[in-house]
Amino acid sequence: xxxxxxxxxxxxxxxxxxxxxxxxxxxxxxxxxxxxxxxxxxxxxxxxxxxxxxxxxxxxxxxxxxxxxxxxxxxxxxxxxxxxxxxxxxxxxxxxxxxxxxxxxxxxxxxxxxxxxxxxxxxxxxxxxxxxxxxxxxxxxxxxxxxxxxxxxxxxxxxxxxxxxxxxxxxxxxxxxxxxxxxxxxxxxxxxxxxxxxxxxxxxxxxxxxxxxxxxxxxxxxxxxxxxxxxxxxxxxxxxxxxxxxxxxxxxxxxxxxxxxxxxxxxxxxxxxxxxxxxxxxxxxxxxxxxxxxxxxxxxxxxxxxxxxxxxxxxxxxxxxxxxxxxxxxxxxxxxxxxxxxxxxxxxxxx
Ligand code: NAD
Ligand code: DAU
Numbered sequence: 001x002x003x004x005x006x007x008x009x010x011x012x013x014x015x016x017x018x019x020x021x022x023x024x025x026x027x028x029x030x031x032x033x034x035x036x037x038x039x040x041x042x043x044x045x046x047x048x049x050x051x052x053x054x055x056x057x058x059x060x061x062x063x064x065x066x067x068x069x070x071x072x073x074x075x076x077x078x079x080x081x082x083x084x085x086x087x088x089x090x091x092x093x094x095x096x097x098x099x100x101x102x103x104x105x106x107x108x109x110x111x112x113x114x115x116x117x118x119x120x121x122x123x124x125x126x127x128x129x130x131x132x133x134x135x136x137x138x139x140x141x142x143x144x145x146x147x148x149x150x151x152x153x154x155x156x157x158x159x160x161x162x163x164x165x166x167x168x169x170x171x172x173x174x175x176x177x178x179x180x181x182x183x184x185x186x187x188x189x190x191x192x193x194x195x196x197x198x199x200x201x202x203x204x205x206x207x208x209x210x211x212x213x214x215x216x217x218x219x220x221x222x223x224x225x226x227x228x229x230x231x232x233x234x235x236x237x238x239x240x241x242x243x244x245x246x247x248x249x250x251x252x253x254x255x256x257x258x259x260x261x262x263x264x265x266x267x268x269x270x271x272x273x274x275x276x277x278x279x280x281x282x283x284x285x286x287x288x289x290x291x292x293x294x295x296x297x298x299x300x301x302x303x304x305x306x307x308x309x310x311x312x313x314x315x316x317x318x319x320x321x322x323x324x325x326x327x328x329x330x331x332x333x334x335x336x337x338x339x340x341x342x343x344x345x346x347x348x349x350x351x
Contacts, residue, residue, distance in 0.1 A: 016042075035084065036084070063105055079237065128236065130184070145296065220253050222296050248302060
């Protein structure tokens with residue numbers, strides 16, 4: 001069936017994997033990738049599919065209503081997968097307003113434009129908002145996040161995502177906008193910007209630089225390979241029930257310090273270093289302010305309703321990830337050539 005799907009943030013980490021999956025899997029769909037190309041957006045992520053006839057890129061800012069209205073008036077958009085966001089917790093601690101503007105106001109702009117352009121024909125439309133498990137706050141040693149867990153965000157990033165989730169649901173209840181939301185745990189894999197733990201650590205290990213571990217490294221995250229998330233987004237976009245929220249989790253809970261040790265082993269192996277060489281780079285640094293202790297997802301709703309299962313385990317995913325970064329040094333060099341040095345200096349040398 002012919003459809004035009006607008007994917008926002010499609011030049012970013014997760015977005016680029018979602019764009020690729022949709023372009024390849026659905027030749028009858030036109031995939032419109034809307035991205036501002038901030039520091040985190042990179043069209044090199046899509047070099048292998050950017051000349052495909054069912055793919056188009058449009059550089060635009062979700063904070064700009066006029067740009068969004070123009071795109072909607074020029075295209076008959078059937079579905080939206082909304083990933084565009086400021087996504088890094090540490091940056092939200094330094095500059096909260098950027099997160100409010102993009103993640104909250106930008107999302108409201110998109111909701112308004114979708115509602116206005118779909119007002120006479122909501123049937124068959126879908127506004128899919130991609131969110132995070134961080135909206136639920138922080139767990140102790142036990143327990144899981146369920147779709148019914150009360151929101152309790154604790155960083156400017158997670159508060160901005162929580163706010164956008166509430167607004168998306170408000171547009172469902174108030175205007176009948178056909179929305180669906182998913183809240184996913186930590187992603188890792190190819191094309192992730194090296195401000196996030198795993199690609200940053202890979203890059204530092206490769207260059208024999210210290211690996212900064214916040215606090216004591218006791219914090220726990222539930223890791224999901226990015227292609228697994230993209231596949232799940234495809235499932236929920238097509239089969240998820242309107243007005244519902246689905247939790248997506250990797251079933252791969254790891255303490256940061258254990259994750260880093262595993263990563264060091266893989267890196268020693270791949271770089272032909274003596275076992276234990278990379279682990280010597282581990283450096284404990286000042287903790288992140290308000291650092292959430294543990295995230296863990298219960299994804300039984302997704303499993304029971306949509307027959308979903310997580311596929312890739314961390315051991316396999318981390319090897320694939322390391323191999324990708326080691327064989328894509330040019331990608332890393334380009335990414336590092338922007339303002340990265342300045343960011344890294346401000347973030348780590350003052351700790
Ligand atoms: P990312 O930072 O890699 O990519 C974000 C993309 O959004 C970039 O391409 C950027 O250019 C674009 N963007 C930023 N501001 C924009 C604006 N004003 N207008 C248009 N485009 C803009 O992020 P990611 O890690 O791929 O995350 C994507 C989405 O998934 C986010 O909404 C994030 O909250 C959510 N999420 C991420 C994770 C994770 O582990 N990375 C987990 C769960 C949910
Ligand atoms: O849970 C989903 C979220 O996962 C997404 O919504 C966010 O967009 C994504 O950035 C990620 O957030 P985290 O804060 O969990 O990811 P990050 O890679 O920044 O950090 C992972 C853990 O590692 C966290 O406990 C902080 C720690 N850390 C991070 C960095 C960058 C370190 O110890 N050292 C570091 O240098």
